[in-house]
Amino acid sequence: MTRTDKRRHRMRKMLAWSGYTLLLVLLLPLLPYAIQAANDTQNNPAGYTPPTVVNPIEVPSPGAELWREVRQRDGSYVGDTQVKGVETGVLINKAGEDWRLFRMQMLVPYGAILMGAILGAILVFYFTRGTLRLAGGFSGKKILRFTLSERMVHWFTVALFWLLAVTGLILLYGRFVLIPLLGLEGFSVTASACKEAHNLFGPLFLFAMLALFITFFKDNFYARGDLKWLSKAGGLLGGHVSAGRFNAGEKIWFWLATLLGFALCITGLILDFAVVGLGREAMALSHVIHGISAVIMIAVSFGHIYLGTAGMEGSFSSMANGYVDENWAKSHHDLWYEEVKGTAIDAQEGKQGGGVPSGGVAQARRDI
């Protein structure tokens, strides 16, 4: 084995293990069900019975009139109190009802509609157009598209993003989707695990976003031809469109992801560190921004994932082992291909049992 082979082998092993770890972290919240199920059959065959809930009778509160008056006082509803704490002098928190309406009547339904619509559109596209095949097939020559450090930054972000997205979505939709399946107690354990994971891993996402931004921003500025690329929808409508290392679609995704990502980080930190003592209005506003950003980012990420995997032949290898086929580069990123075509190597090179790498070229691509 040559040195390159060994390094490749080590990297593949490392990627596999990080994959397993991610899977484990995502599956961990399911563990309580297994325990719950085992306990249920042993000790409590009837299962958990939630407390009786009755439909409250509409009885006007004797204080309704008084509180209406308090609410209508201009600004003077903040008083003094002996109780120490955040906003203890506030008699009426007016932001609460707005936030409730936003969360229950906007974020929950429209979030589901947005994510469902994009997922649906992708499925429709997949079943009508199928995987977009590589024009001219695989050439047998490959080009390095993403270096090891770029791939590490990408997958670090991916791992954190999905951990946070899944735990966040469970907290948002679990009451409607998971409680009927798992019961109140079963879901409580999951939600608790999700909340802890979301709050603990959340702050790390700031580092992921910073790394992602620093790594990729220089190739994501507007370039000539981007508007033309957009007007032709990236060649989806037929015809060939030129693009540099990243096309206009990828650039939009980059700026959208970093913008929403940083918004998520800042609002997330505000929500996470309740000890700082911000009031409920700041918290509610942060939650609104956090929710909208998260739902949009998740919905758009479906498109990004689709194009990087099943949607387009030859794309995934760029993030898996860093290489793309020469024909892929020519057809999707021809301007970039013109810059790097000298670094193309034999596709078999570096693979297990492959030939000896030719020193000069191997050195060249390591320097990219």
Next chain:
Amino acid sequence: MAVMKFYCDPERCIECNGCVTACKNANEVPWGVNRRRVVTIKDGEPGERSLSVACMHCSDAPCAAVCPVNCFYTTDDGVVLHDKDICIGCGYCFYACPFGAPQFPKVGAFGTRGKMDKCTFCGGGPEADNSAEEYTKYGANRLAEGKLPLCAEMCATKALLAGDADVIADIYRKRVVNRGASVFNTGISYQNSTLRNPKGTPGKASSEN
């Protein structure tokens, strides 16, 4: 079926914080948790009024609406309670509540929120009535003993009333009528009490002096 409500009369509350002390004593709430608080507006100025605030046991409770784990329930008496075994301490109920009722003990290394604690109308929780477990988690269950919340029972000026909403509303109505009558010095209570009588609509916290 009776629906339980609180009413605090701002014309009577003297900000003695007796209700706060009574609540802490009856329910043995941890440090930093205040199920009830007295808020004074215009402290030291003309028109000063005090109000004792806790969970108002709303009919359409915002806390219950936004709870991601659905841990709230309303009892037959119209008391809004929650199950601490299900609560995950996310704080959403605190954002939604107009009255600032939900309280969170600080636990963990970063002072993260523990399980929510709030006024139970001295009605305990989902555990067996007056069990040791119920007392540790939720405090007293005076309703099961046929008693009303201790805060209202202890109120020296009977400003804070608790009980069947119809009965409370009745008492409130009588008081308002009496106060209105006291302007002409024919009322039963508050006779000649022009010092405490606001110039605006009598008996209203919003009346400006």
